[in-house]
Amino acid sequence: MQWKQTVTGLLILVATAWGCLALWFQQPQQFSALGVVVLAVWSLLGAISAFTLLWRYQARYRRSLLGAYMLSAALLLLWWHNIAPSHNRDWADDVAYLLQPEIQGDQVTLHNVRNFEWRTETDYTPNWETRSYDLNQLVSADLVLSYWMGPHIAHTLVSFGFADGQQLVFSLEIRKERHESFSAIGGFFRQFEQVLIAADERDLIRTRSNARGEDVYLYSLAIPPEQLRTLFLGYLQTAEALRTTPDFYNTLTSNCTTIVFDLARHIAPGIPLDYRLVLSGHFAEYAYDLGALVPQYSYTQLQELGYINARAKDSDTHDKHDFSRIIRMGVPGASVKNTP
Structure with a gap:
């Protein structure tokens, strides 16, 4: 059971890192205040979720925390799926x-x-x-x-x-x-x-x-x-x-x-x-x-x-x-x- 928690924790860290990079590179030229907040919340949520699993920390609200992370991940993937390429930009x-x-x-x-x-x-x-x-x-x-x-x-x-x-x-x-x-x-x-x-x-x-x-x-x-x-x-x-x-x-x-x-x-x-x-x-x-x-x-x-x-x-x-x-x-x- 413990190895499953370790694997899940590592997967959360990898997914969190991927999400951070996706959010970073999809930001407009000037990083918005909202973008900073979203990136910070996603990073913090992923880090805490991984910590409770990798270090077997008996967090009182672990299930709620993981549930919030999974919901955030689902929203992130939905956003990612809907990013569309375009011909209409200010091209070099x-x-x-x-x-x-x-x-x-x-x-x-x-x-x-x-x-x-x-x-x-x-x-x-x-x-x-x-x-x-x-x-x-x-x-x-x-x-x-x-x-x-x-x-x-x-x-x-x-x-x-x-x-x-x-x-x-x-x-x-x-x-x-x-x-x-x-x-x-x-x-x-x-x-x-x-x-x-x-x-x-x-x-x-x-x-x-x-x-x-x-x-x-x-x-x-x-x-x-x-x-x-x-x-x-x-x-x-x-x-x-x-x-x-x-x-x-x-x-x-x-x-x-x-x-x-x-x-x-x-x-x-x-x-x-x-x-x-x-x-x-x-x-x-x-x-x-x-x-x-x-x-x-x-x-x-x-x-x-x-x-x-x-x-x-x-x-x-x-x-x-x-x-x-x-x-x-x-x-x-x-x-x-x-x-x-």
């Missing part, structure tokens, strides 16, 4: 618009393709474009990993190449409001909606390598032409789904890496789950083990040759339309023309 400039695809046979028109000119993270010139693509000209796909938090965590992007020299890169990101900044913990607690960005490579890739100083690696994907189309259209279907129905970003289950895995499973349903889906800095190695990267090279060789930072910075001395070609110089399997 770089996520202000949603990608809108139009598909007519082999012709694709994309509205709201991002092509910002980034000088620093905070100094930029906004630019949103409408671009057209011929799916018959789709010839390549590259996996791009940008390391922003040590060797184990990276942002995952996929860039598609067309025979006419165009490159289009996709990135699933948080859709932050103007006052917000990224929080990995907040991503567990419905702090952010998600957005699928389609952009010029000088926007999404150069921003990370040059403006932010992240370490960026590019790997050519070994994907047959028919699977390239499936993967590309999968991104467009995801974009349209998010445009019509907003959804929350989740740091663990719905992020920049899991979207690649989910779309890849449409092509190869049997690919296994792996810890490297969570430790996204190792995602390229996972792709290598699945045979999705260029063969006849070791993973270490592909990683070394795929490091683009020096070339990305050197590209600033060339015509900006030459960026995609320059960053691929020496990358096994990669081939791109100058963007027209």
Whole structure:
């Protein structure tokens, strides 16, 4: 009987901690007086309830106390269940618009393709474009990993190449409001909606390598032409789904890496789950083990040759339309023309 009390007490502590974080991250920018009161009452109620169980304290009103806690937990879960994602917020400039695809046979028109000119993270010139693509000209796909938090965590992007020299890169990101900044913990607690960005490579890739100083690696994907189309259209279907129905970003289950895995499973349903889906800095190695990267090279060789930072910075001395070609110089399997 005593072990049951201990387990229940520990569960109450965990639930209380989760509730505190949920309340904290769901507060508006300025923490309200009511929010402080709710958070304090919830924390105190959970701590006292757990104390009476873990230390076998014979509280006179233990049942009433636990009953009050369970009622509070039920109300908290009801509140949590009713938190809804929205498209109607004061969005930051770089996520202000949603990608809108139009598909007519082999012709694709994309509205709201991002092509910002980034000088620093905070100094930029906004630019949103409408671009057209011929799916018959789709010839390549590259996996791009940008390391922003040590060797184990990276942002995952996929860039598609067309025979006419165009490159289009996709990135699933948080859709932050103007006052917000990224929080990995907040991503567990419905702090952010998600957005699928389609952009010029000088926007999404150069921003990370040059403006932010992240370490960026590019790997050519070994994907047959028919699977390239499936993967590309999968991104467009995801974009349209998010445009019509907003959804929350989740740091663990719905992020920049899991979207690649989910779309890849449409092509190869049997690919296994792996810890490297969570430790996204190792995602390229996972792709290598699945045979999705260029063969006849070791993973270490592909990683070394795929490091683009020096070339990305050197590209600033060339015509900006030459960026995609320059960053691929020496990358096994990669081939791109100058963007027209």
